Amino acid sequence: MMRMRSLAGLTMVLQFILIKYLYPFPNFMQDSYNYLRSAATNIDANLWPVGYAKLIRFAGFFSHSDHLLIFLQLFIYHCCGLFYFHTLLALRPCSKWLQWTMFIFIFLNPAILYLSNYVTSDVYFIGISLLWMAQLFRLTYKPTLLLLSLHIVVLLLAFTVRYHALIYPMISMTVIVFCQYPNKIKISAIVTTILLVGAFILYTTRQTETHMGRRQFSVFSGWQMGNNAVYAYAHIPADKRSKDPVPAQFKNIHSRVNHWLDSVPMPQRPHRPIMAFFIWDPGSPLQPEPGAQNISDNAAHLHKMAQVAPLLNDYGKYLIARYPVAYIQYYIWPNLLQYMLPPAENLAVYNDGIDTIQNVAKEWFHYKDNHVYKRAGAELQLFNFYPYLMLMLLLIFAIGWVRYLYQEGRAIANEHFRYALTIVTYYWFVNIGFSVLASPVVLRYQLFNMIIGATFGGMLWDMKVYGK
Numbered sequence: 001m002m003r004m005r006s007l008a009g010l011t012m013v014l015q016f017i018l019i020k021y022l023y024p025f026p027n028f029m030q031d032s033y034n035y036l037r038s039a040a041t042n043i044d045a046n047l048w049p050v051g052y053a054k055l056i057r058f059a060g061f062f063s064h065s066d067h068l069l070i071f072l073q074l075f076i077y078h079c080c081g082l083f084y085f086h087t088l089l090a091l092r093p094c095s096k097w098l099q100w101t102m103f104i105f106i107f108l109n110p111a112i113l114y115l116s117n118y119v120t121s122d123v124y125f126i127g128i129s130l131l132w133m134a135q136l137f138r139l140t141y142k143p144t145l146l147l148l149s150l151h152i153v154v155l156l157l158a159f160t161v162r163y164h165a166l167i168y169p170m171i172s173m174t175v176i177v178f179c180q181y182p183n184k185i186k187i188s189a190i191v192t193t194i195l196l197v198g199a200f201i202l203y204t205t206r207q208t209e210t211h212m213g214r215r216q217f218s219v220f221s222g223w224q225m226g227n228n229a230v231y232a233y234a235h236i237p238a239d240k241r242s243k244d245p246v247p248a249q250f251k252n253i254h255s256r257v258n259h260w261l262d263s264v265p266m267p268q269r270p271h272r273p274i275m276a277f278f279i280w281d282p283g284s285p286l287q288p289e290p291g292a293q294n295i296s297d298n299a300a301h302l303h304k305m306a307q308v309a310p311l312l313n314d315y316g317k318y319l320i321a322r323y324p325v326a327y328i329q330y331y332i333w334p335n336l337l338q339y340m341l342p343p344a345e346n347l348a349v350y351n352d353g354i355d356t357i358q359n360v361a362k363e364w365f366h367y368k369d370n371h372v373y374k375r376a377g378a379e380l381q382l383f384n385f386y387p388y389l390m391l392m393l394l395l396i397f398a399i400g401w402v403r404y405l406y407q408e409g410r411a412i413a414n415e416h417f418r419y420a421l422t423i424v425t426y427y428w429f430v431n432i433g434f435s436v437l438a439s440p441v442v443l444r445y446q447l448f449n450m451i452i453g454a455t456f457g458g459m460l461w462d463m464k465v466y467g468k
Contacts, residue, residue, distance in 0.1 A: 004099075005082060008107045012078045015113050016071055022379075023117050025372035026066045026365075028357050029346050030280055030295070032119035036360045037299070045207035047220050047302060051160030052121035056364075066119075066365045073124050074116040080127035080134075081106045087134040088455055092417040098462045105454040106130075110379075111347060111386060111447055118346070119361070125162045126448045132158055132168060133427070133452070136175050140419040143179045148189055156196050163218060164445070167434045169197050171427055212306035219302075220279075222309030224439050225316030226286050227278040232330040233319045234261055234269055244322070250315050253286070253308075260285035273343040274334055274440040286312060338441040339432060340391050345442040347383040350374050386443055386450075393453035400460030401425065412463055424456050 026032075031048060038046045038053035039060065046053070059069045085106055089099065116123045135151040155172050158165040173190050181189070201217050209215040216222070233241075241261070246254045260283075261269075270277040278284045282291050288304040295301055320327045351357070356370045401421075403409065410418060431449065435441050 004085070004103060008078060008082055008085075008103070011107055012074060015108075016074055019113055019117050020067060020070070022376040023350065023374045025351075025357075025374070026070055027114075027118040027346075028351050028361055028372075029118070029120065030352075031121070033358045033360050034302075035119060035121065036364050040360060040364055043207070043211050045204050045211050047305070048121070049160055049163060049204075051157065051162075052124055054160075055124060056119075060364070064364060064366050069119070070117055073127075074113075077112065077116065077123050077127035077130075078107065080131040084130040084134040087137050088459070090416070091137065091420050092414055092459065094459065095462050098458045101458050102455045105451055109447075109451075110382060111443070111450075114347060114380075114383070115444055115447065121161050122444045122447070125158065125164070126451075128154060128158045128161060129165075129448045130451070132172075133423075136172065136423050137416075137420040139175060139179050140423070141416045143181050145185070148176070148181070148185070152189065152193055152196065155193065156200065159197060159200060163221070164434070164438075167430050169193055171423075171430060174426070175423055208306070212303055214306050214310065216306070216310060219306045219309045222311075222313035222316075223279045223286070223305065224276075226312030227276055227316075228274075228331055228439070229316035229319035229327065230257060230278050230286065231271065231274055232327040233257070233323060234266075234271060235326055235330045236323060238262065247318065249311065250318060253311065253315055256285040271330070272334070273338055273442075274331065275343075275345070275442070276440060332436060335436045335441055336432075339436055339446070340394055341387040342390055342441050342443040342446045344383040344386060345444065347386070347443050348380050350377060350380065383443065390443070390446055390450055390453075393450055393457055396457035396461065397453045400457050404460050404463065409460070409463055417459070421456065421460075424452055428452070 034047050035053045035056060038048075038050050039056035042057060044050055055073070056069060059072050062068060085102060088094070088102060094102070112123060112126070115126075132151070132154050135147060135154060138147055139151060151172065155165075155168055158168055173193060176186055176189050179186070205215060205217045208217065208219065212219060236244075238261070241258055244254075270281075278286045280295060281287075282293065282295065284290075286308075287295075288308050289301060292298055292301045295305075346352070351372055351374075355372055357367075357372055359370065361367070362370050404413070404421070413421070428449070435445070
């Protein structure tokens with residue numbers, strides 16, 4: 001155990017040296033500039049949750065070196081990964097090949113290394129999620145008050161980093177109900193979780209009103225709803241669209257959407273893979289000011305986006321209710337396929353394919369100019385194979401689970417592993433539903449699931465080798 005812990009630390013340092021040699025500058029995308037602006041202004045609400053911006057600001061308290069931030073988020077991930085790894089080894093005996101396979105997927109994963117060089121919340125959130133999941137496992141067989149208290153803290157932390165954590169409280173509270181705590185403690189933990197999450201939502205709602213002019217919890221969710229619905233609506237034939245009466249409040253936006261659809265032939269529309277085109281592209285008909293530049297760090301434009309977010313939320317719901325079959329056919333079904341074969345997206349490109357960055361990054365990291373460079377790039381083609389790896393791991397987990405169920409795996413497995421597998425299965429069903437319905441699925445959102453699939457898929461197939 002100590003040898004693997006030391007090896008994880010050594011490989012982390014070596015990987016950090018390697019990634020900074022190949023990529024002297026961090027990787028930036030749209031999200032990055034919004035996080036950096038949130039950190040620079042120290043605001044408590046923006047287009048994305050500000051938990052990661054607080055991490056940037058924390059690192060900036062010591063140094064504005066980009067190397068410190070990248071090392072910090074890689075270090076946090078590895079610490080959380082170690083906790084998850086040791087928790088897995090405590091669930092049941094594992095063969096050597098399985099231990100090393102899990103070690104590689106957690107600590108030597110090229111996607112995790114490359115993503116750690118991004119100024120984005122992804123690796124930070126994956127690390128927190130591994131810690132959250134490992135704590136859930138331990139709650140079932142080591143139910144201490146300290147662990148329960150720390151779990152609630154980690155749950156709230158995840159909630160501040162990524163809105164995907166909206167599903168975490170429900171999963172945590174369900175697990176707590178079945179843990180071996182006295183009923184008073186269970187009730188207290190659930191009530192505390194609800195109060196803390198509720199307080200965070202109320203605080204964020206007020207801060208959004210203060211900084212962005214509209215009282216709402218998430219500006220991004222309204223835009224996401226509009227984006228998803230327009231992806232499906234784009235497939236409605238023009239003759240049906242022209243006859244479509246709309247409520248008065250949607251006439252302006254609906255007219256712009258139809259005009260855009262009439263002027264852009266179907267082959268030129270961004271319908272595969274499903275992404276966030278209608279949120280970020282300056283030419284999107286949903287933009288309050290078409291042609292705006294540097295949207296993610298354009299405070300005036302983001303303020304306008306916040307103003308129309310509730311309208312887009314209602315407009316998206318209207319389109320979905322008006323064309324439910326088209327929504328299922330052209331958004332939900334393709335997005336479900338993307339869940340199994342998630343596009344590499346930003347993982348297959350450095351700095352959005354350009355060699356310049358926005359001013360907020362230059363100012364925060366104290367760069368001399370706006371230019372960045374790299375010493376590599378061809379290896380990024382590796383990530384184009386990751387979608388197939390994700391599909392393979394899903395199949396390994398699913399087939400292993402069926403094999404476990406029908407070959408009396410429950411009789412072979414010990415209680416700790418049975419509880420953990422139940423939690424993972426429950427999580428995966430909830431995650432699939434939320435991911436497919438909420439937003440387009442891309443590879444970097446699936447890396448946590450990939451680690452879960454690799455580790456538990458391996459443990460299911462390893463079960464015949466080691467019994468109780």
